[in-house]
Amino acid sequence: MIVRKSDRVLVQGITGKQGTFWTEQMQAYGTSVVGGVNPKKAGQNHCGVPIFATAKEAMANGGFDVSVMFIPPAAARAAAIDAIEAGAKIVVCLTEHIPSHDVMEMHAAAAEHGTRIIGPNTAGIVTPGEGFVGIMPAFNPRVFQPGRVGVISRSGSLGTLVCLNLVRGGHGQSAFLGIGGDPMIGTTTKDALAALIDDPGTDAIALVGEIGGSMEEEAAELVAKTDKPVVSFIAGRASPPGKKMGHAGAIVTGDRGSYASKRGALERAGAVVVDVPGDLPAALDALMAEAAKRSGAQRLAD
């Protein structure tokens, strides 16, 4: 799920205002956009690439690896299933407020066809220096720089802030994985963490969570098993219980989804959880120095 220069990207909804704006941004950054979808404008060109009637048609005419959806909620199910049935490896679903039954249909289709859905309600994925898919400010050098820290975030805005803090502290990113703020997302915190643990370009991980659900608790199982340092910030400590805090997934009911539960699980697994995002770089420096010392000692012992 780490986007590479070689990944061919299809933009569903390419001709809309946002689709156009972000396609241009992706192209300028170096992402290989190979086509777009709009059934009403099939056969034309837009942003220098051909427009197809469907994702299936795009797959039959040159193919693509990753689809990104600039599609309104009511049309999202059909668009996602089109891309899935076409054989997309990854579908990046930016759309917020898709009816949950439609989302479950998308996930069922994805499971059958072996497609990975990122989102819904994600801001996308960025690999600094290679490409990005979605609506993240990859092109802002104060926010994104090539480096060795992998970042996972449910939120685009908070993910942007964390990346900004990392760059300010001298850390570039190996990958930014925006997984989305919805309650039922295709790629969980744990899935994203597994990908970063496996990625040879990633030395350390910044895990940005928020209240609601149990994804951070589930990811903690992997934190306990990896040698890569994990730092974390969890948003929503000051949020009142029982209210949806903007994201449909960010709600605490009883003990479930609480800040204390998430922080406790991550800390027990060996992650360092900071109180404010500005403290992330220092926490990372300390953990990475410790890890370097450990591996140095290991080399001496060998």
Next chain:
Amino acid sequence: MNFEEHAGKSVLSRAGVSVPQGRLCASAQEAEAAARAIGPVVVKAQVPTGKRGKSGGVKLAATPEAAAASAQAILGMEIGGFPVARVLVEEQAAIAREFYAAVLNDPASRSPLVLFSTEGGMDIEEVAATRPESLRRMAVDIRKGFGPADARRLLLGLDLGEAAVPVAAMLVDLYRVYRQHDAELLEINPLALLADGRVVPLDCKLTVDDAALYRQTDIAGLGAKEPLSALEERGRALDLKYIELEGNVGVLANGAGLTMTTMDVVSHAGGRPSNFLEIGGEAYTKGTEALDLVLSNPGVKSLVVNFCGAFARTDVMAGGVIQAWKTLNPTIPVFFSIHGTGEDEAVRMVREELGIEPYDRMEDAISAAVEAAR
């Protein structure tokens, strides 16, 4: 959107699921008349929350006079923060056994989940902890649905006797209603086996997906109104996510994650936020309306404007805030931190048009705002 018991039962009834005979009443007199028509009744507070029984919101009444007295006692109670304005006066059922049944969205399997237990009337968490052998669950492929064969498979091995057939039929019905109405949760607890062999829902908890209300217009009017403050109502009308809180540091940020974080840092710096308000996503052009809303809270003593734009362009958001600031001309101090898409232009505008220097670190902007609110 949550549905009170009577509204959930209306939805079931319209879909062809038989429910006990009952009437919604707003006064003791109405309750008395209802009981006269129905016979022995149970009088139940109608609020969109659980724990009604434990709060004294459910009473049996054998006579019309007793029904009037019960209604009198329950109307005007407050349960879980909701004042009780109406009671459901419902026929008393001759209950042989009580079960539990539910269909819900399951984030773990990303699919509908059908739940059934032979232990009814308890919290399902409690059943799962104390009587796990009584609980059955089945994740459903939403594209295939849940039919009679699935229901029989789910119930296999449970001691249901003659009730197995009507229970299976009820589960299929509940799944159909859940699916037809974009429910996030349809929970029947208890689901009763009556002495005459019928299986009927005695209670009903229904939550319909807010994102699907546009295609659930036939039942949306039956849903409970959320208890919103006047400012929250205003936010709702503007399609802005605004939650009123009790502090004095106003918060205006983009994106749910960043807005929650801004509140967290206010709290970490020793202050208390006066609101949650995010103008990310499609709302990023509503800076003017948003600022007006934050400043309308009389508790606000200082304001943090914290933008970290990805999709949301900070120059557009800052432009809206600046415009509103000039119009409203507020006397409280404001502290900015702006980064991400459009930040150079946004910072320049704030500096030149308001004469305010944005902070580089949001933590510094927030500390200054908390200090100013003291």
